[in-house]
Each structure stands twice: as structure tokens, then as C-alpha cells.
Amino acid sequence: MSKLLLTILTAGSILLATYAPAQTQADFEIVLLGTGTPPPLMNRFGPATLVHVNGKTFLFDAGRGATQRMWQKRVRFGQGLDYLILTHLHSDHVLGIPDIFLTGWLGGPFGRRKEPMKLMGPPGTAALAKNLVAAYDWDIQTRIADQKLAPAGATIAARDIQPGVAYEAGGVKITAFKVDHGGGIIDPVYGYRIDYDGRAAVISGDRVYNETLIEQAKAWTC
Numbered sequence: 001m002s003k004l005l006l007t008i009l010t011a012g013s014i015l016l017a018t019y020a021p022a023q024t025q026a027d028f029e030i031v032l033l034g035t036g037t038p039p040p041l042m043n044r045f046g047p048a049t050l051v052h053v054n055g056k057t058f059l060f061d062a063g064r065g066a067t068q069r070m071w072q073k074r075v076r077f078g079q080g081l082d083y084l085i086l087t088h089l090h091s092d093h094v095l096g097i098p099d100i101f102l103t104g105w106l107g108g109p110f111g112r113r114k115e116p117m118k119l120m121g122p123p124g125t126a127a128l129a130k131n132l133v134a135a136y137d138w139d140i141q142t143r144i145a146d147q148k149l150a151p152a153g154a155t156i157a158a159r160d161i162q163p164g165v166a167y168e169a170g171g172v173k174i175t176a177f178k179v180d181h182g183g184g185i186i187d188p189v190y191g192y193r194i195d196y197d198g199r200a201a202v203i204s205g206d207r208v209y210n211e212t213l214i215e216q217a218k219a220w221t222c
């Protein structure tokens, strides 16, 4: 079956996807929630790409405004987000994490997470999560005592990952690969490939020209 190459260029990232036109896209949907950069613009929230695939929901990066954009789409980011996955730890890609983490723990249909929030990304991700939990300790302890919220929901199951298969379940495979952010010393920065049912999407994160990214994307266009 012939496949179509879809290329979406944004200021900070490139996203490539292949899909078979005859199939429904309902089981593999990609939503660009934010494509901005550090300047706090009203018309472009920070980097955040939502991937719905075979009933699972993944968020790649959590820039400024990620919660507003998810709830605008009625994504229940408290209980309905299966994994938050980071390309790299630049602030504009992670500023939304505490909002997802803490607001997703609160009552309301957007929240109500009672289990640890799942997070993975390049080395440094686990330390970021640990320090975020510590930074918000007053809020967490106060709400546990005052609102009787589930303590487990105010924790983060975070892990640092290396290039390779990062997630594989239910026919969905997510593979991390290194990309060159540019700037020489910005490392590591990952791109991700999501495979499902003969289709694939590739998310680069920030990058300059990358042969690696091109090779990753080419693999599904032939």
C-alpha cells in the first residue's frame, strides 16, 4: 500500500509521519498542543505534542500552557495520561511539568490522579522530578492533610532512559534516538519514533540538520 509522507515544520521541531490513507486515523492521532519557543506569546504555547495511539495517550514535552491545551481538548491529564516523555530538559520544554503533576492530582475531571505520574526522558529527568516534588512539598503536604488527596498521586515515577526502545506494550513501540540540538554542548537530546500497526511518527524535539533523524524517518517511507 502506498504511503504518504507528512511533514510538519515548526520553529523548534520537525515531525514526520507516515500513514496509509485508506485507514482511519482514529487509533493514531497526533496533536500539536504547542509549538512555541521561550518568549511568552499568547498565540503559541510551549512545546507539547500529544499522541493518542491504540487507546493510550502520550505527551511529548510539557511546555508552558500544556494543561490548558490538553483540557481544551478534554484530555483528562490526571488519570488519562499514560506517559509524559521528554526530548530534553531545556526549560521551555519542561515548564509545564509541575502544572500537569499537581493540577492533575487535584479534584475535577481533568485531575484525580491517584497513582504516580509516569515520566521518562534523557539523563537528568529523574533528578528533575525528585527536585520538583521537593519544591512543592508545602502544597503536597497541605493538600494531603486538608483535602485528603491520595499521597501516591503526588509522586512521580521518573526514569532516565538511554537511546533504544523506551516503551513497548499493546502493539505500541516508542524508540528514543539522539539528535543534534545545535550549540555544541547541549546533550543529550532525544527524538522519538512511535510505531503502531504499520504506521509510524517521528518527533525530533529541537535540532539542527540531522542525518540521524532523516534515517529514522526514511525507514517508514518505503
Ligand SMILES: [Zn+2]
Pocket (backbone or CB within 6 Å): 088, 090, 181, 206
Ligand atoms: Zn532546546
